[in-house]
Amino acid sequence: MNSSLQIPLDLPNVRLLSSSYDAQGNFILEVESSLSFTKCRCCGHKITEFHGYDRPIRLRHLPILGRDVWIEIRPKRYRCRHCEGDPTTTQTLEWYDPRSPHTRAFEDWLLKMLGNSTVMDVSRRCGVSYGEVEGVLKRRVSTQVDWSGFKQLRTLGIDEIALKKGHKHYAAIISSLDDHDRPQVLAVLPDRLKETVAAFLRSIPEHLQTTVCWACCDMNEGFANAVQETLPKVAIVVDRFHVAQYYNREVDNFRKQTLQELKQTLSADTYATCKGTLWLFRHHYWSLTAEQRGQLEEFLLLAPELKDAWLLRHELNLLFEQEQTKAQAQQQLQDWKAKVKASGLACFDKFLNLLETWQDGITNYFEDRNTSGFVEGMNNKLKVIKRRCYGLLDVKRFFQHIQGDLAFSRKQPA
Numbered sequence: 001m002n003s004s005l006q007i008p009l010d011l012p013n014v015r016l017l018s019s020s021y022d023a024q025g026n027f028i029l030e031v032e033s034s035l036s037f038t039k040c041r042c043c044g045h046k047i048t049e050f051h052g053y054d055r056p057i058r059l060r061h062l063p064i065l066g067r068d069v070w071i072e073i074r075p076k077r078y079r080c081r082h083c084e085g086d087p088t089t090t091q092t093l094e095w096y097d098p099r100s101p102h103t104r105a106f107e108d109w110l111l112k113m114l115g116n117s118t119v120m121d122v123s124r125r126c127g128v129s130y131g132e133v134e135g136v137l138k139r140r141v142s143t144q145v146d147w148s149g150f151k152q153l154r155t156l157g158i159d160e161i162a163l164k165k166g167h168k169h170y171a172a173i174i175s176s177l178d179d180h181d182r183p184q185v186l187a188v189l190p191d192r193l194k195e196t197v198a199a200f201l202r203s204i205p206e207h208l209q210t211t212v213c214w215a216c217c218d219m220n221e222g223f224a225n226a227v228q229e230t231l232p233k234v235a236i237v238v239d240r241f242h243v244a245q246y247y248n249r250e251v252d253n254f255r256k257q258t259l260q261e262l263k264q265t266l267s268a269d270t271y272a273t274c275k276g277t278l279w280l281f282r283h284h285y286w287s288l289t290a291e292q293r294g295q296l297e298e299f300l301l302l303a304p305e306l307k308d309a310w311l312l313r314h315e316l317n318l319l320f321e322q323e324q325t326k327a328q329a330q331q332q333l334q335d336w337k338a339k340v341k342a343s344g345l346a347c348f349d350k351f352l353n354l355l356e357t358w359q360d361g362i363t364n365y366f367e368d369r370n371t372s373g374f375v376e377g378m379n380n381k382l383k384v385i386k387r388r389c390y391g392l393l394d395v396k397r398f399f400q401h402i403q404g405d406l407a408f409s410r411k412q413p414a
């Protein structure tokens with residue numbers, strides 16, 4: 001039986017000269033270029049006068065059957081007769097970067113591994129140093145958006161993210177969909193100030209600025225003002241999850257307060273069962289089982305005001321789930337506000353204030369519910385990347401990490 005196997009090297013324009021193992025059992029593949037010319041580094045002419053070989057270089061390549069693979073090549077040099085002093089130029093081949101100790105294929109592999117992982121992890125699993133993985137990121141992933149990937153922008157997502165745990169250092173993140181409807185990060189800005197965001201929006205090429213229809217953000221006046229100043233025709237869409245977060249927090253606080261009051265009047269046993277209803281209380285009613293609904297209702301019977309608050313919150317949740325026009329949603333919100341006022345509850349006061357300012361943006365969600373969806377997905381992705389990279393990040397590197405992640409961990413279309 002034949003126990004050897006031919007594997008294509010997948011390196012264009014080379015001939016394999018020899019293959020051997022080193023003392024550690026790694027493959028050493030000696031290759032030479034099959035091209036007999038290069039471009040002069042001074043004048044750019046194609047030059048063919050062979051001058052000699054450089055010293056051999058070793059480049060890490062994709063592992064084969066669990067062994068590390070090193071490609072050894074002696075770069076060729078060519079002389080130019082067009083230029084004064086007849087300078088020589090070293091030939092380079094497309095499958096490696098002269099500044100890198102790896103082949104491009106190996107770097108692609110590292111970047112792919114970096115999707116959903118950390119630099120530390122990749123360094124350990126792939127047997128390369130931390131600095132080398134960082135070097136690949138620096139060389140291969142841009143720190144700025146390449147506008148040529150966009151014919152239109154349509155929706156911008158603007159969000160903020162705390163760069164370091166416990167520090168009040170926030171970066172603003174601007175995202176959009178590219179021409180293939182894939183989420184892309186356009187910028188990670190060093191702070192979340194209005195001026196910083198406005199400066200970035202102004203830096204968007206003019207032909208793309210005119211294609212923006214929506215800016216999706218949370219209820220942050222700085223972001224909204226930056227958009228209104230620089231792109232006055234663009235409508236603000238308030239991210240519905242930020243809205244829900246806001247009113248949920250208020251109702252949760254009201255629940256806490258109610259429980260403290262119940263503690264005075266209820267028996268220890270009954271109080272204990274009430275305390276256990278937090279999850280049921282927060283969850284969407286429509287996703288609870290019959291038994292869970294029963295438990296929740298029993299609890300709410302003990303606290304009629306909390307029940308009213310819960311019902312009003314439930315109505316808001318339903319409002320956002322419904323397919324409806326902006327005008328219909330506006331009307332529903334008006335009705336809802338009237339009900340809150342009639343109920344005499346104070347727990348929605350802050351939220352009612354917020355609606356005064358943001359109702360238009362909040363209901364714009366109904367005009368464009370499909371395209372604002374990517375902003376939610378992007379925000380979740382960013383949180384995961386951030387968690388993996390805590391403490392290591394400046395904004396440029398964060399941008400590179402996101403770019404690398406989006407580009408290399410993307411599922412191939414089926």
Ligand SMILES: [Zn+2]
Pocket residue numbers: 040041042043044045080081082083
């Ligand atoms: Zn020349």
